[in-house]
Amino acid sequence: MAGTPIDPAFPPVARGWAPTILVALAAAAGCQNDSGFAPSPFTGDPWTLAGPEVRIGSVDDPEYVFGPVASLVPGPDGFLYSLHWQEGSIRRWSADGTPSGLIGREGEGPGEFRRPGSMGFFGDSLWVWDYWGFHASYFDQAGEFLGRASPEVDIGGPQGSPPRPSRPFRDGTFLGREPAWSHEVATGEITETALVHMDAEGGALTTIWMQPHEPRDGLALLREDGGGTFGTQAFGDGAYYTAADDGLLVVERRAWTGEGEAAFTLTRIGLVGDTVFSVHVPYTPVPLATERIDSAVIAVTDDWYEAMSARQPGLARGALEARIRDATYKPAFVPPVGETMLDAAGNIWVRRFDPVELDTGEAVNEWWIMDADGAPLARALTPAGLQVWHIGADFVWGTEQDEFDVDYIVRYRLVKGS
Numbered sequence: 001m002a003g004t005p006i007d008p009a010f011p012p013v014a015r016g017w018a019p020t021i022l023v024a025l026a027a028a029a030g031c032q033n034d035s036g037f038a039p040s041p042f043t044g045d046p047w048t049l050a051g052p053e054v055r056i057g058s059v060d061d062p063e064y065v066f067g068p069v070a071s072l073v074p075g076p077d078g079f080l081y082s083l084h085w086q087e088g089s090i091r092r093w094s095a096d097g098t099p100s101g102l103i104g105r106e107g108e109g110p111g112e113f114r115r116p117g118s119m120g121f122f123g124d125s126l127w128v129w130d131y132w133g134f135h136a137s138y139f140d141q142a143g144e145f146l147g148r149a150s151p152e153v154d155i156g157g158p159q160g161s162p163p164r165p166s167r168p169f170r171d172g173t174f175l176g177r178e179p180a181w182s183h184e185v186a187t188g189e190i191t192e193t194a195l196v197h198m199d200a201e202g203g204a205l206t207t208i209w210m211q212p213h214e215p216r217d218g219l220a221l222l223r224e225d226g227g228g229t230f231g232t233q234a235f236g237d238g239a240y241y242t243a244a245d246d247g248l249l250v251v252e253r254r255a256w257t258g259e260g261e262a263a264f265t266l267t268r269i270g271l272v273g274d275t276v277f278s279v280h281v282p283y284t285p286v287p288l289a290t291e292r293i294d295s296a297v298i299a300v301t302d303d304w305y306e307a308m309s310a311r312q313p314g315l316a317r318g319a320l321e322a323r324i325r326d327a328t329y330k331p332a333f334v335p336p337v338g339e340t341m342l343d344a345a346g347n348i349w350v351r352r353f354d355p356v357e358l359d360t361g362e363a364v365n366e367w368w369i370m371d372a373d374g375a376p377l378a379r380a381l382t383p384a385g386l387q388v389w390h391i392g393a394d395f396v397w398g399t400e401q402d403e404f405d406v407d408y409i410v411r412y413r414l415v416k417g418s
Helices: 026-030 182-186 290-311 317-327
Strands: 048-056 071-074 080-084 089-093 099-103 116-122 125-130 135-139 145-149 164-168 174-177 192-198 204-212 218-222 228-232 240-244 247-252 263-270 275-282 337-342 348-352 363-370 376-383 387-391 395-401 407-415
Touching (some): 048 376, 048 395, 071 116, 071 387, 071 395, 080 116, 080 407, 089 116, 182 228, 240 337, 247 337, 337 387, 376 395
Antiparallel strands (some): 048 407, 116 125, 135 145, 164 174, 192 204, 218 228, 240 247, 247 263, 337 348, 387 395, 395 407
16 A cells, blocks of 8 residues: 555545534524634625435435445536446436436446546536546537547656646646655655646646645555555645636645634635635634544544454554554644535635534534635535535535435535525
């Protein structure tokens, strides 16, 4: 596992909270800073969700059973498209959740995928990015394969790994990322990696942003032979980005140390590396409880022990737990930001790292919403068990799990406050 790349573009998402339907949340608008809600720039009635209005999935009906969802995108034809990387295909659903066909399949031929990971629409054409094949496949709305864009990929060598394409842009160019190899980040050999704008052939045009890295940004159990076992920090607060069609949204979200102002920084960067805007957002910090650290350590130990003990006969569970505890990053306060998204109107949604609790005892995710220029617009509350994938003008598509950990695709109505 020594060659594992760290991928902070996809920070961990809080899971395991029982899904709930939000009703009568207007009382939350009066919560002040001591409740853990957002500071004054995001006051007013919160945006909330009603529903779900559509629920897709099943435990045993083969038409509705699907693997993990990697992306949900409504198409211009009114259908919903869901990407399932384990299946190597995209499912299409009608507005009411009826199965309406498959697009693509596993393989390396035209219209096939090795590891599809993201998708979107350029006009009427669906694009699907294959992370292992380093190419974008294009389909029409009937699911017919239109063609593939395959930029050159330089795997690199002893002197390092140059940026590799990671998603297409509308004009035929690509976003490129320099790999952040987990072992080299953990040992301090890599302190930053480049995100670049690439031409259609895969050549670098400009450097957009240099992403900083610190050894604590990944969970690493290093071995004397130069290898190791690597994972994601439960309370990771490294800088990360969200890709947009015109550049990047960069979040600097180091956990508060107890000194100075508690704030995070959101910066929009254009494709030539220009800063479009940069905003400093204050927030109310929350101490990181010892019990949460204990739970995180136990969870990773449970996840890793079987595989590691098979490779290391005689490995004591207690010894592994102690190593994981020592390698776990334990800030004094919870990081401020868990993820960022762009809605269909171009507004920026920033999710607080942890769910917050209403006066009713209900756990919800709080989002701070800014307009395309970074000005405070509103805040939103969504069910803590809902993984949001797409935010439209008046609806939200996401996934939830039932008590058996079965995934369901759901659509909620977005109710905007005053």
